[in-house]
Amino acid sequence: MEALEMYTVDDRDDVYTEELKLNLGPQHPSTHGVLRVELAMDGEIITRSRADIGYLHRCAEKIGENVSYLQFNPYTDRMDYLASMNNNLAWSLTVEKLMGTEVPERAQWLRMICAEMNRIASHLIAFGTYGIDIGANTPFFYAFRERESIMTLLERPSGTRMLYNYIQPGGLRRDVDDTWVADVLAFCDDFEKRWAEYNTVLSHNRIFIGRTANIGVIPKDMALDYGLTGPVLRGSGVKWDLRRDVPYLKPYDEVDFDIPVGEGTHGSLGDCWDRYWVRMREMMESIRIIRQGCAALPGGEVMTKKQKSMYKTPIKPEKQNVYMRCENPRGELGFFVAAEGGTSPVRVHARAPSFCNLSVLDALLPGTMLGDAVAVIGSLDIVLGEVDR
Amino acid sequence: MGSIRDYFGNITSALGTTAKGMSVTLRHFTSEPPITVMYPHETKPVPPTYRGMHILEQEKCIDCHLCAKACPVDCIEIEAEHHGRKLEWEKFSIDYKKCIFCEFCIPPCPVDCIHMTSEYEMATDSNDDMVEDLLTWTGLRPEDQAALDGKPTAVQAKKQQESKKGGADKAAQIAAIKARLKKGS
Ligand code: SF4
Ligand code: SF4
Numbered sequence: 001m002e003a004l005e006m007y008t009v010d011d012r013d014d015v016y017t018e019e020l021k022l023n024l025g026p027q028h029p030s031t032h033g034v035l036r037v038e039l040a041m042d043g044e045i046i047t048r049s050r051a052d053i054g055y056l057h058r059c060a061e062k063i064g065e066n067v068s069y070l071q072f073n074p075y076t077d078r079m080d081y082l083a084s085m086n087n088n089l090a091w092s093l094t095v096e097k098l099m100g101t102e103v104p105e106r107a108q109w110l111r112m113i114c115a116e117m118n119r120i121a122s123h124l125i126a127f128g129t130y131g132i133d134i135g136a137n138t139p140f141f142y143a144f145r146e147r148e149s150i151m152t153l154l155e156r157p158s159g160t161r162m163l164y165n166y167i168q169p170g171g172l173r174r175d176v177d178d179t180w181v182a183d184v185l186a187f188c189d190d191f192e193k194r195w196a197e198y199n200t201v202l203s204h205n206r207i208f209i210g211r212t213a214n215i216g217v218i219p220k221d222m223a224l225d226y227g228l229t230g231p232v233l234r235g236s237g238v239k240w241d242l243r244r245d246v247p248y249l250k251p252y253d254e255v256d257f258d259i260p261v262g263e264g265t266h267g268s269l270g271d272c273w274d275r276y277w278v279r280m281r282e283m284m285e286s287i288r289i290i291r292q293g294c295a296a297l298p299g300g301e302v303m304t305k306k307q308k309s310m311y312k313t314p315i316k317p318e319k320q321n322v323y324m325r326c327e328n329p330r331g332e333l334g335f336f337v338a339a340e341g342g343t344s345p346v347r348v349h350a351r352a353p354s355f356c357n358l359s360v361l362d363a364l365l366p367g368t369m370l371g372d373a374v375a376v377i378g379s380l381d382i383v384l385g386e387v388d389r
Numbered sequence: 390m391g392s393i394r395d396y397f398g399n400i401t402s403a404l405g406t407t408a409k410g411m412s413v414t415l416r417h418f419t420s421e422p423p424i425t426v427m428y429p430h431e432t433k434p435v436p437p438t439y440r441g442m443h444i445l446e447q448e449k450c451i452d453c454h455l456c457a458k459a460c461p462v463d464c465i466e467i468e469a470e471h472h473g474r475k476l477e478w479e480k481f482s483i484d485y486k487k488c489i490f491c492e493f494c495i496p497p498c499p500v501d502c503i504h505m506t507s508e509y510e511m512a513t514d515s516n517d518d519m520v521e522d523l524l525t526w527t528g529l530r531p532e533d534q535a536a537l538d539g540k541p542t543a544v545q546a547k548k549q550q551e552s553k554k555g556g557a558d559k560a561a562q563i564a565a566i567k568a569r570l571k572k573g574s
Contacts (some may be wrong), residue, residue, distance in 0.1 A: 038501035071461035074491035138414050159440035159505070166492050171493070201410040267454070278517060311496040312455060 002189035022370070026055050030133045030374040033384030035358075039365070039373070046373060048066060049365040051358060056388040062350030068314035069095045070169060072348070076289060077163035080386040082125050082248055085118035085154070085330045088167035090326035093248055094167035094335040095265055097324050098317040105250075107171040107302040108351040112251045113184065113293040114154065114166065116286040119152040122329035123279045123286075128380040130276060131202050132213050133330065133378035139202045149187055170310065171303030179292050188287050203280060207278070212273040216364045216376035223270065226360045230331025231282065232380055236273030242327035255292040257285045273378035279381070314343040317367050330354050330381060350389060354382040436505045440490045441507040445481055445523040449502035450477055456494035456503055462487045465494060482522045541554060 025031035034055035042228055066074045076087040089111055096103060103111075122173040128143030151161045157176045158166035166173050202208055218228070223236040233240060241259045243252045259374040260281035261275030316340040325334035331353025338347040357380050366374050407507035424435055435441070457465040468479040494503060513519060 067461050071459075071493065074461060074489055074493075142417075148424075151554075156436045156438065159436070159438040159492060160490060163489070198415050200413050205405055205410055206406045210399075210403070291483065308496070311459065313492065 002186065009047050009384075013050055016133055024373065026052075031377060031384075032129060032382060033387075034215060035377070035382070035384055035387070036062075037361070037365075037373070044369050044371075046365045046370060049362050052360050053064060053355075053358070053384070053387050056384045058389065061148065061348045061350060065345055067137040068343045069317070069345065070096075070146075070314065072166055073196060074163065074165045076350075077165055078385060079352065079389055080122075080328060080330065080333070080354065080383045081162060082383055083118050083166045084162060085114045085167060086122075086328040087251075088164060088334045090117050090324065090335055092167050092169045093318075093326060094337055095315070096321065096323040097322050098337060098339055099169070099315060101170050101307065102304075103171055104301050105298045106175075106300040108171055108249050109251050109293050109297050110254075110302060111167055112249050113297075114164075115151050115249075115292050116289045116293070117154060117184070118164075119329045120283050121147045123283050124150075125135060125277070126279055127202070130378045131168070133374050134208055136202055136205070136208065137281075139198060140203065141320060142194065142198060146191060149190070151179070153184060153187060168303070170307030170313070171301075172301075173347040175302045180295060184290060185294050188291055191334070192284075193279075195287075198280070202383050203277065205223060209266050210274060211372075212276060212375055212379065214253075214268050215272045215368065215372045216379055217268045218270040218364065221269065222360070226363070227356050228331070228360060229356065230328065231275055231278045232357045232360075234260065234329065235278045235379075236270035237262050237264075237274075238286065239299055242332060246325070248324070248326055250294075251293060251328070252289075254296070255289050255358060257289050260285065272375050275379045316341060325351070328353055330383065330386070331357060344350070352386045352389060354380075354384075355389075356388040358382050358387055429510075433569060435509070437507075437509045439509075440492050440505045442485070442506050442511060442521065442526075443483055443494070444504050444506050444526070446502040446504075447481070447524060450481070451498045451500055453496040453499060456497065459493045459497045461491060461493060462489055464488045478524055480522060481524050482520055484520045485488065486516065486519045522532075 005285040022039040022041050023326035023388075024039055026036040026038040031037065036052040036055065038050040038052055058078070058208055060075055063075055067075070073088055073091055076120050077084040077194055080087050095101075121204040124143040124147045128140035128147075130218065131137070131143075154164060154166070155161050157172075157174055158164040159173075169372040218232070218236045220236050220238060223233050223238060228236075228241050239259055242248065243257075247253045260278050262271075262278055264270070264274060265277065267272050275377050321336070321338045323334055323336045325332050332351065333353055334351035336347070336351070337345045340346045361377065361380065367375055368376065402461045452467060452471070454467055457463070457467055464484040466480060466482045466484070469481075470479065472478040490505075492505060497507060511519070
């Protein structure tokens with residue numbers, strides 16, 4: 001894309017102001033990574049904007065074409081690094097669809113529990129950093145405290161704190177024990193109390209509402225036109241969630257949960273506060289799912305013996321094209337894979353939710369104040385690792 | 390009139406909700422214990438499944454290169470000369486600049502001789518130090534060393550003392566260590 005050209009605002013012939021070009025990022029804390037937004041400013045008002053991406057491009061898709069199907073699993077961790085479990089899940093499901101692998105029942109339920117825990121952790125970051133964007137520091141530390149509990153829990157079966165590589169094609173890396181399940185349930189009880197605190201500290205704060213309500217409004221049809229997914233879409237009042245509509249894991253059919261959508265509580269439907277509030281309520285829904293999952297967790301193995309042979313001998317799917325999608329914390333993550341019988345795919349494409357959600361930014365910013373631009377970017381909750389891949 | 394009422398209403402509700410939030414902060418400040426860990430003076434324990442630096446049981450390794458093949462980033466380099474059934478080792482190095490700690494090198498090993506330890510402090514000031522030769526690497530944490538030597542780890546020893554069995558149950562001990570080193574592959 002071309003750089004923005006600066007025009008002259010000439011209302012009168014003798015007095016004129018030049019537009020100011022302002023670079024927001026790439027090293028700016030409010031852009032959540034290395035996003036650079038070029039802004040044309042008329043005073044305090046943004047007239048045009050252009051999101052400049054690619055600073056974190058690591059050729060993830062190309063790497064996928066050069067490593068085996070299993071070996072690409074840890075690379076998906078590094079795309080949306082705040083929700084590694086969900087990325088692993090999406091890739092594993094893609095490979096399973098290619099191979100027609102049956103996943104043991106216990107693994108399916110554990111996958112759901114882990115994915116939902118990671119969803120909470122990811123939304124906690126969204127909540128905490130959004131507070132910082134707006135100017136509230138305390139919620140950030142509260143959010144990180146609870147995220148730490150989640151990471152400690154997920155560290156026990158997986159062995160690492162962030163880049164889990166735990167959900168693998170065919171099942172899970174290793175099983176969990178009963179104490180883990182008990183600890184997860186204890187965390188759920190604790191988290192419920194904390195969640196109420198978050199709302200007192202931030203959600204219902206009048207200043208916070210003033211900063212986010214009626215800002216960055218995405219109407220329903222605009223959200224659909226831009227192909228937005230996840231909380232950004234649901235914040236605009238569209239009830240679309242792959243977990244309910246296209247259950248990609250069997251347990252999602254069996255557990256009971258609601259899909260929070262924006263209601264325009266503080267003004268227009270689809271503003272920053274609606275998106276924020278959808279995320280907050282989703283955390284509670286995830287807690288509900290985890291509780292039901294822990295209660296219904298069946299016994300058995302988490303990966304079949306036959307499947308474990310993939311560690312030694314790379315799998316070779318037959319020639320076919322497959323697309324598989326998952327509801328990630330940020331929206332629909334889909335993997336397209338073209339296989340041609342070799343040990344590595346000939347084409348891998350990731351439909352990254354952050355990338356698609358970011359596309360709406362340039363339509364939202366013109367007309368808003370610079371301070372609100374930060375609120376808008378934060379409410380989209382993008383992860384640049386995933387945008388650039 | 391309405392706008393003036395709105396104006397002052399806004400200010401009162403802003404102050405009110407902020408005060409409510411502050412009360413939560415104050416309660417945390419006074420009645421909740423601090424959760425920070427004074428690293429590096431204190432460290433948090435890592436689970437036995439932790440994926441840290443590798444360790445090689447050199448005498449068991451058969452130089453089959455399966456671990457190197459499984460590695461997605463090709464960071465394991467193995468060189469050994471075969472003299473009949475004897476091996477003369479030259480090199481078994483892992484480049485930690487590249488390693489992504491994915492654990493894919495562990496399950497393929499046919500003799501189960503490469504493991505991941507709980508060592509994660511590998512900051513250094515030179516690139517060369519990041520390439521670790523596992524044949525000579527001696528930076529094991531005490532608990533990992535104990536597990537490898539077949540001695541009870543600190544936690545296990547404490548448990549044994551508590552149960553007052555006096556460390557007699559060697560088979561169970563070895564099983565525990567095996568389980569720890571095997572880490573469920
Ligand atoms: S942990 Fe992964 S990246 Fe590191 S040496 Fe083993 S296979 Fe290679
Ligand atoms: S797979 Fe095991 S036996 Fe083979 S070279 Fe690696 S460490 Fe040695």
